[in-house]
Amino acid sequence: MAALLPTLVYVLCFVTSALCALLLARNYLRTSARLLLWSALCFGLMAAANLLMVIDLVVVPAADLRAPRYLLWAAAVALLLFGFVWDLED
Known part of the structure; x- marks a missing residue:
């Protein structure tokens, strides 16, 4: 049971971030x-x-x-920061 809990947390983190990406993309298209x-x-x-x-x-x-x-996490943060700066210029 103790080994199942970290696995469940990792999978839930993946599902949550993927669902957030999907919902954000859907609202962007709208x-x-x-x-x-x-x-x-x-x-x-x-x-x-x-x-x-x-x-x-x-x-x-x-x-x-x-x-x-770590490279993916850094790319995610860099991409969001780039987006913030890009939108500030307009």
Whole structure:
């Protein structure tokens, strides 16, 4: 039971970030607000990083996917910051 709880948390983090990306993208298509686009892309990269965490820690624990996970997280944050700056210029 104790080993099941971290797995459940990792999967729920992935599902939540993927659902946020989907909802943000859907609202972007409806309203064309660019901040929604940048947020959707950010959450999409976060979902990919969370999926890599599930693969790394649950599916294939012998693999070390920390570097790609950290790169995805950094890319997500950089993309959102770029979107904020881009929208401030207009």
